[in-house]
Amino acid sequence: GLLQPFSDAIKSFTKEQVYLNYSNYIYYYFSPVLSFMLSLMIWMVIPYYFNLIVFNLGILFFLCCMSLGVYTVMISGWSSNTNYSLLGGLRGVAQTISYEVSLILIMMSSIILIMDFNLMKFMDYQKLIWFIYMMLPLSFCFLSSLMAETN
Numbered sequence: 527g528l529l530q531p532f533s534d535a536i537k538s539f540t541k542e543q544v545y546l547n548y549s550n551y552i553y554y555y556f557s558p559v560l561s562f563m564l565s566l567m568i569w570m571v572i573p574y575y576f577n578l579i580v581f582n583l584g585i586l587f588f589l590c591c592m593s594l595g596v597y598t599v600m601i602s603g604w605s606s607n608t609n610y611s612l613l614g615g616l617r618g619v620a621q622t623i624s625y626e627v628s629l630i631l632i633m634m635s636s637i638i639l640i641m642d643f644n645l646m647k648f649m650d651y652q653k654l655i656w657f658i659y660m661m662l663p664l665s666f667c668f669l670s671s672l673m674a675e676t677n
Contacts, residue, residue, distance in 0.1 A: 553605035584645035
């Protein structure tokens with residue numbers, strides 16, 4: 527289990543590079559880099575007590591970074607210049623947007639409880655009772671939407 531990500535990385539770097547003849551190769555190779563950068567930017571909003579950056583709108587920034595991931599799927603499907611990958615990319619975009627809507631609506635119930643977008647206050651309000659126990663059915667829906675969002 528622990529060595530599998532490393533073996534997958536070695537396999538990915540040793541595979542033969544395939545160049546598509548009619549693709550927009552700059553966008554084709556830039557799309558995964560953009561997706562990786564967006565996923566790293568989400569780590570900035572995790573509340574730490576020793577963190578110097580405290581976002582007052584941390585939940586809003588999290589939702590914006592999550593929604594920008596749709597564009598990387600659309601760009602990667604479009605840039606290969608084949609109809610089937612474009613249709614697959616559009617299907618992936620529609621699926622991702624449908625799960626994001628349910629994810630945002632479930633998160634709104636927690637935002638209404640604390641009346642703030644700051645994740646530090648979100649963490650402080652859960653010292654007495656965790657929101658996962660207080661809103662148990664919504665927590666299951668939230669976890670299933672998160673799993674579907676990560677594909």
